[in-house]
Amino acid sequence: MSGMSVNDRAYAIATFRFISVKLMEIVARWTPTTPEMEVKILFGRHIWDFAQHADTLGKRTFELRQPEQFSRKPVDAYVALLDEMSELKTTAERLGALYDGMLPAIEKRYRDYIAAADPILDEPSIVIMDRIISDLDRMRRDAASLRREHSIAEWNPAAIAGAERGIAHIVA
Amino acid sequence: MADIGTFEIDGMTLQLEPARDDCFKVVRNDRDMSEHDGFGEVARREMVHRHMSNEMTSIDIAAQCLVDFPDAPWPLRMELARQCYDETRHVRALHRRLVEMGGYKGEFPISAFEWCVTSALDSLAARLATQNRTFEAGAMDVVAGLARSLRAEGDEETAYVLDAILADEVQHVRFANRWIKKLAAENPRVLMKVAHAVRFLAEANLRFVAKGGETSVNGKVFAAPEERVPAVNVDDRKLAEFTDDEVQVILRQAGFRTIA
Numbered sequence: 001m002s003g004m005s006v007n008d009r010a011y012a013i014a015t016f017r018f019i020s021v022k023l024m025e026i027v028a029r030w031t032p033t034t035p036e037m038e039v040k041i042l043f044g045r046h047i048w049d050f051a052q053h054a055d056t057l058g059k060r061t062f063e064l065r066q067p068e069q070f071s072r073k074p075v076d077a078y079v080a081l082l083d084e085m086s087e088l089k090t091t092a093e094r095l096g097a098l099y100d101g102m103l104p105a106i107e108k109r110y111r112d113y114i115a116a117a118d119p120i121l122d123e124p125s126i127v128i129m130d131r132i133i134s135d136l137d138r139m140r141r142d143a144a145s146l147r148r149e150h151s152i153a154e155w156n157p158a159a160i161a162g163a164e165r166g167i168a169h170i171v172a
Numbered sequence: 173m174a175d176i177g178t179f180e181i182d183g184m185t186l187q188l189e190p191a192r193d194d195c196f197k198v199v200r201n202d203r204d205m206s207e208h209d210g211f212g213e214v215a216r217r218e219m220v221h222r223h224m225s226n227e228m229t230s231i232d233i234a235a236q237c238l239v240d241f242p243d244a245p246w247p248l249r250m251e252l253a254r255q256c257y258d259e260t261r262h263v264r265a266l267h268r269r270l271v272e273m274g275g276y277k278g279e280f281p282i283s284a285f286e287w288c289v290t291s292a293l294d295s296l297a298a299r300l301a302t303q304n305r306t307f308e309a310g311a312m313d314v315v316a317g318l319a320r321s322l323r324a325e326g327d328e329e330t331a332y333v334l335d336a337i338l339a340d341e342v343q344h345v346r347f348a349n350r351w352i353k354k355l356a357a358e359n360p361r362v363l364m365k366v367a368h369a370v371r372f373l374a375e376a377n378l379r380f381v382a383k384g385g386e387t388s389v390n391g392k393v394f395a396a397p398e399e400r401v402p403a404v405n406v407d408d409r410k411l412a413e414f415t416d417d418e419v420q421v422i423l424r425q426a427g428f429r430t431i432a
Contacts, residue, residue, distance in 0.1 A: 025239055025242065028235035028256070031232055031236075032235060032236055035193050037193055037267075040231055041264060044231040044260035045260050047253050050253075051253030
């Protein structure tokens with residue numbers, strides 16, 4: 001991503017914003033249909049995390065000549081993957097897909113952006129993404145300890161992680 | 173609302189209950205709850221358990237609003253997302269207190285009445301009017317009175333938890349008041365939705381709320397609904413931006429009893 005233009009940066013950040021809003025909505029959708037009180041609590045906490053990520057990314061788009069809270073849909077395959085995840089039914093599937101499959105993959109995409117970004121000219125984006133990465137790590141640890149404490153079955157996230165990795169570029 | 177179905181009762185269509193742990197017995201009528209009079213140990217545990225359950229239901233309702241109204245203004249969606257987080261802290265704090273008191277999750281029957289009514293409404297303004305502006309505002313009255321009574325009974329710890337929760341609820345009611353006004357100013361039809369929500373809730377209350385003289389499963393005899401209206405928490409209602417006229421209406425319903 002070396003030499004990203006202002007437009008390239010705005011579109012990438014708007015794409016990350018779309019994903020954050022979508023994750024907020026997916027977890028919100030799962031909340032009423034998830035029976036375990038402790039998992040409902042985890043989801044409720046993380047709805048707010050994803051909302052804050054979207055909000056801070058949305059403020060950054062405004063600094064890059066786009067509207068405030070500007071979202072941009074990723075490539076179709078990525079939207080389809082998120083929609084597919086949204087349909088998962090069991091608590092084990094939901095926790096495994098989100099926290100072991102999607103979040104590590106999204107974290108890597110933020111790291112890739114930071115690695116390619118100009119450390120001076122795009123420093124505000126880097127600061128935002130560093131904070132989001134730190135949050136995502138905490139959210140994964142929250143989920144892992146919840147699963148241990150409440151003996152929730154592990155679910156193999158390989159398929160969803162593989163599908164995510166298979167999409168090289170997410171910006172449409 | 174594709175994920176959870178509906179049920180019919182006497183011509184009304186309400187939302188089926190959200191998912192709950194198997195340890196909970198979910199009921200629909202006040203009569204099937206295990207509410208106790210007074211502030212004995214079991215009564216206080218049941219009260220904390222009931223509030224914990226209601227907070228869980230509030231998470232479900234706020235989360236469902238985020239799903240059902242993706243085109244709502246972003247600042248309003250942020251408020252709802254924040255509310256989800258606040259309600260999780262309420263559940264955790266009440267569960268912590270319940271365990272300290274020797275209780276446990278599932279010890280008493282619970283109801284998700286607020287979800288069944290609110291989530292059956294098809295506009296965000298109507299849901300805000302019902303859940304935040306009615307149920308949560310009513311809880312401000314109830315919780316303030318409870319905190320005071322618990323302190324008088326020497327249960328400072330439970331009162332401390334309820335008081336902290338109350339401060340958060342003020343904001344949940346306030347943002348609903350602000351947004352209903354804003355949405356109504358932009359589109360007067362919103363007021364019709366709000367009026368419909370008020371009527372819908374009144375109809376649901378007629379079907380589920382215990383009538384005077386009815387008895388619960390644990391032998392509590394209910395006073396008439398109008399006699400059960402709690403004293404009004406005027407200060408917090410004003411902080412939540414109810415107008416003076418609106419506070420007067422609530423006061424009249426409560427026989428002008430206030431939490432001074």
